[in-house]
Amino acid sequence: MRPLVMGVLNVTPDSFSDGGSWADPDAAVQRGRQLLAEGADIIDVGGESTRPGAEPVGIDTELARVVPTIEALVDDVAAAGARLSIDTRHAEVAREALAAGATILNDVSASLEHVAGEAGAGWVAMHMLGEPGTMQDDPHYDDVVAEVRAFLVAAEERGRDAGADEIWIDPGIGFGKTFEHNWALLGALDQLVDTGIPVAVGTSRKGFLGAVLAEADGTDQRPGPEDRLEGSITTACWAATMGAAMIRVHDVRATVAALGAVATLHGSGGT
Numbered sequence: 001m002r003p004l005v006m007g008v009l010n011v012t013p014d015s016f017s018d019g020g021s022w023a024d025p026d027a028a029v030q031r032g033r034q035l036l037a038e039g040a041d042i043i044d045v046g047g048e049s050t051r052p053g054a055e056p057v058g059i060d061t062e063l064a065r066v067v068p069t070i071e072a073l074v075d076d077v078a079a080a081g082a083r084l085s086i087d088t089r090h091a092e093v094a095r096e097a098l099a100a101g102a103t104i105l106n107d108v109s110a111s112l113e114h115v116a117g118e119a120g121a122g123w124v125a126m127h128m129l130g131e132p133g134t135m136q137d138d139p140h141y142d143d144v145v146a147e148v149r150a151f152l153v154a155a156e157e158r159g160r161d162a163g164a165d166e167i168w169i170d171p172g173i174g175f176g177k178t179f180e181h182n183w184a185l186l187g188a189l190d191q192l193v194d195t196g197i198p199v200a201v202g203t204s205r206k207g208f209l210g211a212v213l214a215e216a217d218g219t220d221q222r223p224g225p226e227d228r229l230e231g232s233i234t235t236a237c238w239a240a241t242m243g244a245a246m247i248r249v250h251d252v253r254a255t256v257a258a259l260g261a262v263a264t265l266h267g268s269g270g271t
């Protein structure tokens with residue numbers, strides 16, 4: 001079986017990866033339908049960019065972006081047998097989005113377990129060092145894999161105590177991590193899988209892929225976010241092979257196809 005594919009729907013003017021493309025609610029709904037048609041299992045709606053250096057947008061703005069989008073997509077998502085998640089750091093936004101029809105709280109702050117527990121929603125607890133505004137200012141770990149793992153194991157326990165019974169843990173690639181930290185975490189993803197807690201991972205279009213792709217093609221020109229497909233797909237397939245349960249991506253069609261091939265390989269007795 002392939003991992004679940006979570007398709008990114010950023011209703012924001014300033015996300016690093018697709019900023020502005022779906023900021024208008026009508027465009028966002030069309031994009032959501034497209035992600036469903038391409039095979040997304042989950043549509044992840046976000047109304048606040050968490051790119052490095054991003055400024056907080058304010059709760060009202062975030063609510064005005066995500067709630068109408070979720071309401072407009074609920075029926076299509078149900079018809080497709082898929083689910084909606086809300087990508088937020090704010091309890092009020094999470095509550096309203098879950099009331100509007102989202103059933104998963106994608107929590108990049110790993111601090112909203114009570115909201116997920118009270119709503120009976122799934123909870124994705126992601127690791128981040130610091131805040132989006134400053135997280136890339138020289139992040140430091142003594143042992144990035146051990147520290148992120150310990151943080152996520154503790155988060156899962158908090159989630160259970162808060163009544164959440166569907167929990168994923170996510171190493172938070174790019175969130176308070178250097179290039180080396182990101183690759184170390186991806187390389188050791190099996191150590192997160194070994195916890196027995198379902199692992200979610202998001203590498204799609206992120207900056208650490210740009211550097212590797214530039215080296216690979218010998219130009220030393222870093223491709224922009226929308227030209228990092230090869231790295232996004234390769235790392236999604238790697239994560240699937242390591243045992244990840246959910247992959248968060250922008251390019252749903254290509255990822256679903258690639259993960260299908262990986263699942264076929266695993267089923268063929270090759271591993």
Ligand code: PMM
Nearest residue numbers: 015016017106124126170172173202
């Ligand atoms: N990355 C982004 C946003 N939300 N949520 C989870 N669980 N994991 C991630 O890696 C993650 C996330 C980065 O921003 P983008 O929406 O512009 O890709």
